[in-house]
Amino acid sequence: MSVSPFKAALKLKCPQCGKGNLFSCSNPYNFKKLTDMPDHCPECGLSFMPEPGFYYGAMYVSYALTIALSVFNFIWIYMLWGFVVMPYLVINSTLLILLIPVFFRYGRSYYLALIYKIEKGSGKRRSHNE
Numbered sequence: 001m002s003v004s005p006f007k008a009a010l011k012l013k014c015p016q017c018g019k020g021n022l023f024s025c026s027n028p029y030n031f032k033k034l035t036d037m038p039d040h041c042p043e044c045g046l047s048f049m050p051e052p053g054f055y056y057g058a059m060y061v062s063y064a065l066t067i068a069l070s071v072f073n074f075i076w077i078y079m080l081w082g083f084v085v086m087p088y089l090v091i092n093s094t095l096l097i098l099l100i101p102v103f104f105r106y107g108r109s110y111y112l113a114l115i116y117k118i119e120k121g122s123g124k125r126r127s128h129n130e
C-alpha cells in the first residue's frame with residue numbers, strides 16, 4: 001500500500017509509509033524538542049536526514065507558507081475593513097510569530113515529501129529499506 005507523500009506531510013508523518021512520526025515530540029510549542037527528529041523512520045527505515053544540511057531547503061517551503069498566510073490575512077482583513085495598514089500589520093505579524101514552530105515543522109515535512117517524491121519518480125532511492 002502506498003500513501004501520498006503530501007498527505008503524509010500534512011500529518012507530519014513519513015512520506016514513504018505514512019505511519020512513522022517525523023518529529024519525536026508531537027507538540028511544536030515544546031521549544032526544547034522543536035527540531036528533534038529520529039534519524040530514520042521508526043516504521044519503514046526511510047532516512048529523515050539524507051545528507052548534511054538537507055533541511056536548508058525547508059526554508060523555502062516555510063517562506064511560501066508565510067507568504068500564503070500573509071495574502072490570506074490581507075484578503076479577509078480587506079473584505080472586513082477595507083484597506084487598513086495598522087490592523088493588518090498587527091494581526092499578520094502576531095499570527096506569523098505565533099505560527100513560527102508550526103511553519104518550521106511543515107516546512108521540513110513538505111520539503112522531505114517533495115524531495116522523496118522527486119527521487120522516487122526518478123528511480124533514485126535514498127532510503128534504507130529492508
Ligand SMILES: [Zn+2]
Binds near residue numbers: 017018044046
Ligand atoms: Zn516510514
